[in-house]
Amino acid sequence: MYVIKPYEKKGQMMIVSKSTIPGLVGYLNRQVRLQFGIRSVEVTIHFSDAIKKENVYLSTDVLKQLRLPLTCGYDLVVQGGKVTIGPFIGILCELTNRKLTEMLPTYSSFVKGYRYIGGAIAVFSIEGIQKEKQTITGYLYDPEKNSWEVKSLPFPAVVMSIAEPSLTASWEVFHEHMKNFESLLGGRVFNYPHFSKWEMHQMLRSELKEHLPETTLYTNVENIHEMLNRHGNIYIKPLHGRLGKRIFNVVKNGEQIKVKYDEKRMRHEEVFSSNADSHLFFQKHLIPGAFLIQQTIPLKMHKGSVIDFRVMVAKNEKGLWENLGIYSRYGARGQIVSNITAGGHTEIARDTLKTVWKLEDKEIQRVEQEMEQIVLRSIEVLENQGYHLGNIGVDIGLDEECHMSIIEINHQNPDPYIALMANDRLAFYKCRFQLMRYGRYLGGF
Template sequence: MYKINIDHSTSTVRLPFHSKKYSYLTHTHVNLTYGIQEYRVFVVLDPSLSDGEIIVSANIIEKLSIPLEPLFDLKVLGQNGIKIGPYIGILAALSSEKLSRIVSSLTSYVHHYKQIGGSIIAFSLEGIDKKNQVIEGYLFNPQTRQWIKGNYPYPASLFSIVEANLTDKWQQFQSIMHHFKSELNDSVYNFPNFDKWDMYKMLKNEFHQHLPETVVYQSPLTIIEMLKKHRSVYIKPMNGRLGRLVYKVIKTKNGAIVQFGGRRREQDRYFSSKKQFMRFFYYSLKNDDYLIQQSISLLTYKQRVIDFRVILVKDHKKRWKILETVSRFGADQSIVSNISSGGRAEIAHKTFTERFHIPIELQKDLFQRIHNLVLNSIQKIESNGYHCGNIGFDIGIDQNFHLWIIEINNQNPDHYIALSANSAPLFYQARFHNMIYAKRLAGF
């Protein structure tokens, strides 16, 4: 990597004399690219420079708004170009105020900065000037490990970690991300997004044996029709997450039990009257915003429902990599397994070994089946035009050890589940892979 220093010559880039790979570009004019900008420069090999230093004229620094704090890689673009970078953007918040509060937590993405390098900026929806292609945000300074507020040009690649779907910023988010795709082409990932119903429609033909039967909620009669086929069902928001606004309905001999509210068991309701049952859901749910899903008898441990989060990321070679499978234990008698609803997490190997005493050879077969299902499913989803790079894949395992696809989180899978499972290295590894995939998309 190179540290940039300034001189006051005109449109010149001076490289170390020992940089033989750039020798055929010396004493010639080439295009220097930073982010999505480029500028014509004159390249010179300078024997007075150390191997980790380059000199860039002040007018180039000003024209391309190149910061001096980062360490950069150089890449030759054919016979007449050099790219400096990587330059990666993280859309991290919906508002500038929220960004200012959370920006320090984003340092986890650059925990391994020496392996990433370049400019890393974090920004919000409010910080984008589309007309001038300028972003107000924060640049990571690797020397002080602080984030510097300022105005910066568009990056070469970016990914989103915001969750705009349940907010009034959803349309603005869509507009901004489509804008970036038009400017950066295939260098934007975690967009477009798909919801639970999109997922079901994409996978149901090839993976129907691994999908709970699912229908769109139209009216309380839709629930009654599903209960004729299944003893119990879940009702979930199409775009919901963290186990919020989830209902479980259990058919009884003389009516139905409705469970909701996570651990707040006092909110369970028993309905013996069909009219009261329909009235409850008529006022609780909005048409087309919810799905009704067949309930699966999942593995439990001490009355805690368990499912499994597969942490799936792309690496610097654009290949999917399964980092780990983590068990999620719901709170005692909770209808969901989410950590935010009182659950806990541990590494799945420990769960299978210490809770269920599954022999190692059988575990290998089980993990292989999980990995095959996950990778084949993601391949199908990407064939439908979704550019994913960071996925949280939730797998259920029933009492017969059959695998079920519960959900695929593609907006912002929560890497903090690794910390809940007491694995800080896994947490940093997941975020590192997000960055090196973005680095590859940026051309490095």
């Protein structure tokens, strides 16, 4: 990495050692375009034997125009008369500046391998975006102090989103900003666009129908009774919901209909003696077009806990997908969901497959490979539809006979914290590290 220093004279100059940057030798006293994030400026190249190879001097006018922080170490890439300084990766983390500040300590996992990434790494919120000025205000990582500093910067060269705007008032403004980033940066914006559970089902059903439960969009109460008559046991889920919230399990036994759900962290159960009796309940709790109805996947139970699996994958520094870990999730006893936030717990998948499914090592390997293949096939379908993903978490259901069903694909913020909860710290940090390496790759480094 290079150390960029100010050259205290007016003008548009870049001064380097002759042997410093490959590709610059032919540009003595010639102009090149110098790029940082979305900003660029014309500079004249000068060589000097009096400066260290690792140092690059830029006129103070140039530094001011680029708004280039000098606390970071950079790489420089020369291509076709342009020199790019970077990488410059912006992580859109939160909806508000207040939440960004509150969560700041957790972002250290993104810069744990900074010496292999380099450049400017900034975290920011939707509130920190100044669209007209094409700047962000957030926190820049200072590698020397190992701390985050408040900074106003130009739009980055690469933007990664881990924000969770669904079901919030920020939904529309989030998309407005992300579309603007896409128009400026093209393919250097990832973990965007977002898709709903229904859109996911529509995209996957032609290629992976055998791994999808029957699913329909809720438009009226009759949709529920039609699915109940076919399957007897169904789930109703919000299209954009997360963390197991606003989910209903509905079971029909003869004329009786039983509904289980959580509300305000309390478990509820309603029993209706007929379809007509349940009508008002569903009308009160459901909004047409905002929920889907799904055939219940026959998940295996263990000591009163429902079990499913999370497959965690991320792209590497070459833009290729890697499986970083598979984890089982045990729902809290009696819960209708397996989410850890609802009181569940997790462990390494192979341990569960051995102790609960009683599988031998070869069978475990086969099951895990099949899960991985389903995930990679799903990703291929989604990316062919224009979704640019950097990491993803896919929830897979497994029945007694090891038949697999896709439950959900987590893409807004497919947080690798499940690895920490399963005592797999290496996978957690590897996921964060690979995201940054992938950002570096997208930036051309």
